[in-house]
Amino acid sequence: MPAGKTNFIRQIIDEDLRTNKWDGRVMTRFPPEPNGYLHIGHAKSICLNFGIARDYKGICHLRFDDTNPCKEEQEYVDSIKEDIRWLGFDWGEHEYFASDYFDQLYEWALQMIRNGQAFVCDLSAEEIRQTRGTLKEPGQPSPYRDRSVEENLDLFQRMKDGEFPDGSRTLRAKCDMASPNLNLRDPVMYRILHAHHHRSGDKWCIYPMYDFTHGQSDSIERITHSICTLEFEDHRPLYDWYCDTLGIYHPQQIEFARLNLTYTVMSKRRLLELVRDRHVNGWDDPRMPTISGLRRRGYTPESIRDFCDRIGVAKADNTVEIQMLEHCLREHLNKVAPRYMAVLNPLKVVLTNYPDDQTETLEAVNNPERPEDGTREVPFSKVLYIEREDFMEDPPKKFFRLSPGAEVRLRYAYFIKCEEVIKDADGEIVELRCTYDPATRGGDAPDGRKVKATLHWVSAAHAVDAEARLYDHLFVKENPGAVEDGQTWIDNLNPDSLKVVSGVKLEPELAKVAAGAHVQFERLGYFCADAKDHAPGKPVFNRAVTLRDAWAKIQQK
C-alpha cells in the first residue's frame, strides 16, 4: 500500500500493536470456498489480507473453506491458487483446508455435547425453520433440546457412523432461542450429508456448518485478525460464542464492505449462471470480472493491485465505476506496453506518385514512454491500409483527419494528401488515391508546414491478417440487477459485448508477439494476444481497453 494510505482495519492493527494485544503478531488469512472462480471482489480481499501481512511483517494463510462437499471441486482450488499467485501473492507453506480440521472439530462437538452445550435434533429442515421464530418473535425450543448427554453422544456417534439418512437429524448448539439475532437461535453445527468430499473422500457423512468451522479454523491457525465481508457481521456474536464456549484462542473478526462494480455482476451465483447457460465462454471469458477473465482480457496484476489500493477499504456499501479499473490498466500499460500499428477496419490507399515496386523501411519508436525500449523497422510501400474511420468525404468542422484535399501525416512515414476517392457501384468508398511528399520522410516537413493529424497505417504488401476481439461491458446497465416488470438481470446483457473482427491488418513485427503479450495498437487501445487462441501464423488479439478518445467525445456533442 502506498505510503500514507490507510484504512480502518489497519488502524485497528496499529492500535493492537501499540497495546501488544497479540504479542506483536499479525496473522491474516484468505479463506475462499472452492466452489467457483475468484473475481475482482476477491482480489480486493486478497490484496487486503496479503497486503497487511506483507506490510506488517506478518503472515497470511490461504485456507480453503471446504465444509460443503456438494459444491466444492478440485478444479476450483487449482484455479484459486493460480489466480492468487498470478496476482503476485505467496502463501508459502501456509496452505490449509478446513477439511483438515474435521477431526478436531468433531472432538469439539463432542466436548460441547458432554458439557450440555449441544444436542442432536430430530427436527426436519422445515420444522427447524418453523420453530426458529421470526425477525420479531423468538423461536421455540426444539423438543429434543433436553436429551441426556448419553443419548446425544450415542445419537451423534450413529450420525457419524452413517446410520441415518441425509437431513434426518442435526447437531445443534444450545445457544439462545430467544435471541434477536437469528444466528444464535440454536444454530446447526453438523448436518448429515452422505456425499463424497474432494479431499476427505468418504470418510465423513456428517459435515460441520460454516459457523462451527470458520472461527475454530482461525483459532487453530492462531489468526489475529479475521477479515471478512459485511454480511458476516451478524455472525460475529456466534463466532465469539463458539470460541468462548470452547475455551479456545479467540481471534478478532473484522468486517468490511465488499466490492461492487458498474456494468457487471459479482455474485458467485450469477457468475456461475453466466457460465452454465453459455452467456459467456467459460469462467475465463474476457468479459467476466473473474481474475482469469481479466487476465485473458489483458489486465495485468499490477493494474489490479493498484485498483485495489485506490478503491480503499471501508464499511459503507459501494459500487465503484468500472472506469476506475480501466484507468488503472491504461496507466500501467501506457508505461510498459510496446506500440504497434494495426488497422482494424482497413481502407486501401494508393500513393499515385510512389514508385510501383519500391519498399522502404522506416524506423518506429517502440514506446515513447520508455526510449530505452528502442525502435523497430516498419515496411512502407505504394499500397497501404488506413483506418476507415480516419477518412471522411464530407468532414465536419473539427475533423482533423484525412478528407479530399487534406494533408495528414502517416506515422513515422510521410505526409500524404488525398487526391481522389474511388467508389464501387453501390457508392461505397473502396480506395483513396493520394500523393505523398518525399521530402517529409520520417514525418517532418523541411519547410516547417504542420499537419493536424497523424494516422496509423500498414503496408498492404507486408500486412499480416489477424482476428481481433473487441470487448465492451458485459451489461448495458450500470446496475444489471435493477430490472423492470418481469425482466431479469439476464435481460440486461449487452448484445454487443463482443465483436469479432477478422481481416485486421498488422504490421509484420506485431504478428510475432507471443500469446499473452500486452501491446498497444496505436491510436486504438491496449490489446492482448489471446492466451488460448493466439498462435504464430494465426494471430488473435483481445482488446483490453480502448485509449481515451477525445475525438469520440467531440463527436458526441
Added chain:
RNA sequence: UGGGGAGUCGCCAAGUGGUAAGGCACCGGGUUUUGGUCUCGGCAUUCGCAGGUUCGAAUCCUGCCUCCCCAGCCA
C-alpha cells in the same frame, strides 16, 4: 416493525473538536509525429435532516430520515 451495519462532490474515499485530503469521472488551457501520454487550472462555504453543547462541530449529545444485511441442514 426485532437485531446488526452504513450515510462526506456524479463514483470511491481521507478526516477521530480547530475551520472539508486524494483518486476516478467531468470541464477548460498548454505540450505533443498516438485527438494517447504529460502538464496547468476548474470542480463540497459544506459533510442525510433537525435541534442542542462549544469560542469553535463532518467530528460530541438528542430526535428523525434513508439505504444495506439477517428467518440455508450455503459460505
